[in-house]
Amino acid sequence: MTSNRFLRAASRTFTAGAAALLIGAATVPSLVTPAAAADGPASVADLAQGLLGAVVNISTSQRVKGTEGPGAVPMPQLPEGSPFQ
Template sequence: MTSNTILRAARRTFIAGAAALLVSAVAVPSFTAPTFAADGPASVADLAQGLLGAVVNISTSQTVKGTEGPGAVPMPQLPEG
């Protein structure tokens, strides 16, 4: 074999190896198993009990008339309560 033939064979082997490495590097991540979220608590009762004092009820006892005039946006009619 001449040195030119050996050089071509070596180049072809190198390119084939590089292509195989590239294909395997791209293909491997697509076959990995998905990761799942960590398990949370079985119940949120303890959390709700701790936050119970933070729950508030805001209500009004006065009806305010909206402004009138050109460009005024009418307020939506909501039920009392």
């Protein structure tokens, strides 16, 4: 009877230890990731300066006649110069 009680206690202790180990191991990546991200450049200005000639702005405009009728959704009124105009 005593050995059975001992085995249950040992099993609970082992299970609790294994759970604590898994939880501890799961938190390690969250502690390491910010340090790895800090290795990057503080600014991308140098990279952008080198690629400035490759930046292209394409603008189009088109008028499309919308659907009419009882189920039609009205178009919102957008301010002048808005990207969705």
